[in-house]
Amino acid sequence: xxxxxxxxxxxxxxxxxxxxxxxxxxxxxxxxxxxxxxxxxxxxxxxxxxxxxxxxxxxxxxxxxxxxxxxxxxxxxxxxxxxxxxxxxxxxxxxxxxxxxxxxxxxxxxxxxxxxxxxxxxxxxxxxxxxxxxxxxxxxxxxxxxxxxxxxxxxxxxxxxxxxxxxxxxxxxxxxxxxxxxxxxxxxxxxxxxxxxxxxxxxxxxxxxxxxxxxxxxxxxxxxxxxxxxxxxxxxxxxxxxxxxxxxxxxxxxxxxxxxxxxxxxxxxxxxxxxxxxxxxxxxxxxxxxxxxxxxxxxxxxxxxxxxxxxxxxxxxxxxxxxxxxxxxxxxxxxxxxxxxxxxxxxxxxxxxxxxxxxxxxxxxxxxxxxxxxxxxxxxxxxxxxxxxxxxxxxxxxxxxxxxxxxxxxxxxxxxxxxxxxxxxxxxxxxxxxxxxxxxxxxxxxxxxxxxxxxxxxxxxxxxxxxxxxxxxxxxxxxxx
Amino acid sequence: xxxxxxxxxxxxxxxxxxxxxxxxxxxxxxxxxxxxxxxxxxxxxxxxxxxxxxxxxxxxxxxxxxxxxxxxxxxxxxxxxxxxxxxxxxxxxxxxxxxxxxxxxxxxxxxxxxxxxxxxxxxxxxxxxxxxxxxxxxxxxxxxxxxxxxxxxxxxxxxxxxxxxxxxxxxxxxxxxxxxxxxxxxxxxxxxxxxxxxxxxxxxxxxxxxxxxxxxxxxxxxxxxxxxxxxxxxxxxxxxxxxxxxxxxxxxxxxxxxxxxxxxxxxxxxxxxxxxxxxxxxxxxxxxxxxxxxxxxxxxxxxxxxxxxxxxxxxxxxxxxxxxxxxxxxxxxxxxxxxxxxxxxxxxxxxxxxxxxxxxxxxxxxxxxxxxxxxxxxxxxxxxxxxxxxxxxxxxxxxxxxxxxxxxxxxxxxxxxxxxxxxxxxxxxxxxxxxxxxxxxxxxx
Numbered sequence: 059x060x061x062x063x064x065x066x067x068x069x070x071x072x073x074x075x076x077x078x079x080x081x082x083x084x085x086x087x088x089x090x091x092x093x094x095x096x097x098x099x100x101x102x103x104x105x106x107x108x109x110x111x112x113x114x115x116x117x118x119x120x121x122x123x124x125x126x127x128x129x130x131x132x133x134x135x136x137x138x139x140x141x142x143x144x145x146x147x148x149x150x151x152x153x154x155x156x157x158x159x160x161x162x163x164x165x166x167x168x169x170x171x172x173x174x175x176x177x178x179x180x181x182x183x184x185x186x187x188x189x190x191x192x193x194x195x196x197x198x199x200x201x202x203x204x205x206x207x208x209x210x211x212x213x214x215x216x217x218x219x220x221x222x223x224x225x226x227x228x229x230x231x232x233x234x235x236x237x238x239x240x241x242x243x244x245x246x247x248x249x250x251x252x253x254x255x256x257x258x259x260x261x262x263x264x265x266x267x268x269x270x271x272x273x274x275x276x277x278x279x280x281x282x283x284x285x286x287x288x289x290x291x292x293x294x295x296x297x298x299x300x301x302x303x304x305x306x307x308x309x310x311x312x313x314x315x316x317x318x319x320x321x322x323x324x325x326x327x328x329x330x331x332x333x334x335x336x337x338x339x340x341x342x343x344x345x346x347x348x349x350x351x352x353x354x355x356x357x358x359x360x361x362x363x364x365x366x367x368x369x370x371x372x373x374x375x376x377x378x379x380x381x382x383x384x385x386x387x388x389x390x391x392x393x394x395x396x397x398x399x400x401x402x403x404x405x406x407x408x409x410x411x412x413x414x415x416x417x418x419x420x421x422x423x424x425x426x427x428x429x430x431x432x433x434x435x436x437x438x439x440x441x442x443x444x445x446x447x448x449x450x451x452x453x454x455x456x457x458x459x460x461x462x463x464x465x466x467x468x469x470x471x472x473x474x475x476x477x478x479x480x481x482x483x484x485x486x487x488x489x490x491x492x493x494x495x496x497x498x499x500x501x502x503x504x505x506x507x508x509x510x511x512x513x514x515x516x517x518x519x520x521x522x523x524x525x526x527x528x529x530x531x532x533x534x535x536x537x538x539x
Numbered sequence: 540x541x542x543x544x545x546x547x548x549x550x551x552x553x554x555x556x557x558x559x560x561x562x563x564x565x566x567x568x569x570x571x572x573x574x575x576x577x578x579x580x581x582x583x584x585x586x587x588x589x590x591x592x593x594x595x596x597x598x599x600x601x602x603x604x605x606x607x608x609x610x611x612x613x614x615x616x617x618x619x620x621x622x623x624x625x626x627x628x629x630x631x632x633x634x635x636x637x638x639x640x641x642x643x644x645x646x647x648x649x650x651x652x653x654x655x656x657x658x659x660x661x662x663x664x665x666x667x668x669x670x671x672x673x674x675x676x677x678x679x680x681x682x683x684x685x686x687x688x689x690x691x692x693x694x695x696x697x698x699x700x701x702x703x704x705x706x707x708x709x710x711x712x713x714x715x716x717x718x719x720x721x722x723x724x725x726x727x728x729x730x731x732x733x734x735x736x737x738x739x740x741x742x743x744x745x746x747x748x749x750x751x752x753x754x755x756x757x758x759x760x761x762x763x764x765x766x767x768x769x770x771x772x773x774x775x776x777x778x779x780x781x782x783x784x785x786x787x788x789x790x791x792x793x794x795x796x797x798x799x800x801x802x803x804x805x806x807x808x809x810x811x812x813x814x815x816x817x818x819x820x821x822x823x824x825x826x827x828x829x830x831x832x833x834x835x836x837x838x839x840x841x842x843x844x845x846x847x848x849x850x851x852x853x854x855x856x857x858x859x860x861x862x863x864x865x866x867x868x869x870x871x872x873x874x875x876x877x878x879x880x881x882x883x884x885x886x887x888x889x890x891x892x893x894x895x896x897x898x899x900x901x902x903x904x905x906x907x908x909x910x911x912x913x914x915x916x917x918x919x920x921x922x923x924x925x926x927x928x929x930x931x932x933x934x935x936x937x938x939x940x941x942x943x944x945x946x947x948x949x950x951x952x953x954x955x956x957x958x959x960x961x962x963x964x965x966x967x968x969x970x971x972x973x974x975x976x977x978x979x980x981x982x983x984x
């Protein structure tokens with residue numbers, strides 16, 4: 059399908075909001091103006107509508123396809139939340155409004171949403187305070203590590219290192235490095251963090267450790283109390299990567315468990331849509347001793363019930379976002395939490411864990427599951443056995459695409475070879491899980507007879523396998539290159 | 540229970556297959572000591588009741604005001620087709636396009652977005668976007684730091700103070716030196732910027748139009764930077780980029796922008812869009828996702844995420860950035876917006892914004908005691924007024940009458956307590972400008 063630029067026809071009228079009396083040269087000297095037109099396309103509204111409608115048909119999404127992409131929590135996104143985020147009372151609100159002295163009265167509803175969401179997240183996680191500012195999960199990680207750094211700086215601690223288990227998401231070490239820390243890699247034992255291994259790398263230089271619990275193998279970190287104690291002994295802080303919160307909501311609170319910082323992925327646990335890669339939202343919660351370092355502004359409630367933004371926190375790390383985070387995303391998460399309530403959130407976690415364990419048991423005779431015990435909301439299988447006949451995790455993923463399923467996450471976590479990570483989520487029915495398991499088992503049987511059946515998949519989609527090496531070499535990143 | 544489809548019978552069947560006595564037993568691994576001390580949340584509500592509650596909150600926000608607020612974030616008309624198309628669930632409910640064969644829609648759209656934004660900035664390469672204009676500016680500066688191996692950033696005070704605070708926060712632990720070159724009456728001090736460049740300087744960072752709305756030509760500064768081995772980083776306003784001299788034409792190395800003005804509602808601060816483009820020399824320092832064109836095994840054109848060796852899931856702590864997503868849906872909306880308006884539509888929009896702002900400046904400076912902060916300096920759709928009184932006082936008075944007259948520059952700039960930043964877009968009418976002028980005249984009497 060040709061690009062939208064190739065469809066341009068000179069003279070075709072699109073949506074032209076306004077007609078000026080003079081051109082720009084009537085107001086600005088010529089040397090400040092473009093010499094060459096930007097070359098945007100000329101298209102009718104229908105040209106554009108048809109182009110993007112046809113493009114959309116080349117995509118899988120949760121609404122149309124089961125999407126068991128491990129670690130990404132691709133649950134159903136309720137539609138009513140979109141109605142909320144599209145309310146003009148929210149979309150038309152200029153972000154600098156509350157910065158005009160006294161004009162906080164013009165956005166009390168929005169400030170209340172932010173305040174109430176923070177309160178709810180505090181209760182869900184057992185933290186003292188939350189900031190909604192971080193604009194994605196990785197951005198929450200960076201914010202959290204910056205808070206850790208500010209804490210140590212304030213106490214006069216000279217700390218240079220952050221520990222990341224080898225099962226961690228790649229963003230953890232990257233976030234720690236971007237915040238200025240040296241990253242220490244910690245090997246797992248039996249799929250979880252081992253206190254003896256931790257003791258080998260733990261010293262006074264350690265500022266903190268980043269953990270996911272359950273970890274990326276879907277396993278609960280049983281040694282958590284011991285780990286907390288060890289870190290406290292050197293005044294190191296414990297960071298919780300909330301990517302996997304959907305496994306423990308209502309069953310464990312990270313604050314109660316001894317974590318000092320947590321980021322949440324509202325686009326995972328709290329059902330806001332992923333949008334093809336964003337926007338997300340990555341609010342960060344902290345324990346009491348870290349409250350002074352949270353980003354500014356912070357929303358507060360006065361005795362008369364009015365809400366306002368407080369910028370007066372001298373120890374704050376400053377601004378991590380231009381304003382108050384991805385407010386439109388926060389709105390959807392707030393609406394989702396209100397809709398589900400206490401029982402609904404607990405039920406979501408239970409059903410997510412039930413579905414993951416059911417799928418694990420349906421598949422473990424056909425795909426090896428290296429840590430085949432009760433998992434949390436996701437599990438990791440390996441196709442090492444199939445790989446000996448030339449069928450790799452990638453090939454299994456591609457066969458699933460042909461069947462109309464999105465593939466599980468593959469080759470992650472890095473500590474399992476030929477990894478396939480399944481996360482069915484709580485919103486998929488038993489029928490869907492059964493059909494998926496039956497189809498996957500049949501595909502595995504077919505590929506055992508004929509590996510080329512797998513290695514030549516997919517065959518039914520708009521494209522077959524793509525030449526990624528060529529893409530990296532030719533660097534054709536735009537239509538003009 | 541909403542959104543969970545399992546019946547009691549389903550749950551029994553699932554537990555049987557798992558071999559667990561109960562759902563509770565699946566959580567046995569969580570030690571008793573780690574169970575929640577409380578989980579005191581409200582009971583769930585129906586969809587109808589939640590909508591009613593949120594409607595009520597939305598009504599507590601005053602959105603009926605006539606607003607001249609800008610400060611980098613503008614209320615432009617968004618074609619209805621942008622909403623209709625971007626809400627298609629195939630785009631909306633997809634994840635990052637890790638499986639390209641099942642994501643050609645998202646991937647081609649990002650490729651087209653990359654093309655559109657490079658055409659606006661006049662630089663050859665773009666990434667698939669980052670969080671917002673401020674994080675784009677930080678990432679652009681870090682590209683320069685990595686590319687040059689130097690640790691000093693020379694930043695014009697005309698760069699959005701919001702972004703400069705973000706830059707300060709992000710670089711707090713990175714052992715970088717930030718040098719801010721003061722503005723001169725709301726204009727960039729080009730001579731002072733040029734003389735601040737030295738052998739330690741990684742980047743010179745400017746904005747056009749700057750925060751005060753004035754427009755400049757940075758060609759000579761960027762040439763001086765190049766000669767000194769300094770990377771030029773420029774932040775722009777994409778709507779006006781349809782008419783203003785592009786960063787590419789001025790010789791910038793990196794151009795970034797807040798993309799909110801392209802099809803994204805103000806939404807109280809987000810989600811927005813961080814646009815990043817650069818020249819060929821810098822492309823391997825680019826953070827975040829990028830989409831490239833290639834062919835499939837049958838020779839057909841297709842699109843994939845590319846140059847992933849820079850990224851965190853492969854490079855971990857050695858990655859160019861920790862960013863692992865983009866604002867895909869926002870980038871998609873920006874692309875749709877640009878396609879729906881087209882070259883002509885975007886140009887007319889920009890020219891209308893500029894025209895309304897010049898009309899407003901003329902009307903407002905006709906009031907005794909009111910003048911332009913930057914005198915005769917050229918400006919786009921926004922300008923700074925110097926008032927005879929504190930700007931906050933005027934804002935208070937006019938806001939009470941349903942007009943938000945602009946942004947008080949004193950909030951970020953010492954000595955500019957009397958300065959008011961006024962923005963117009965194509966939505967601002969001449970009637971509104973007239974009423975604003977009369978209100979201001981009355982308020983200053």
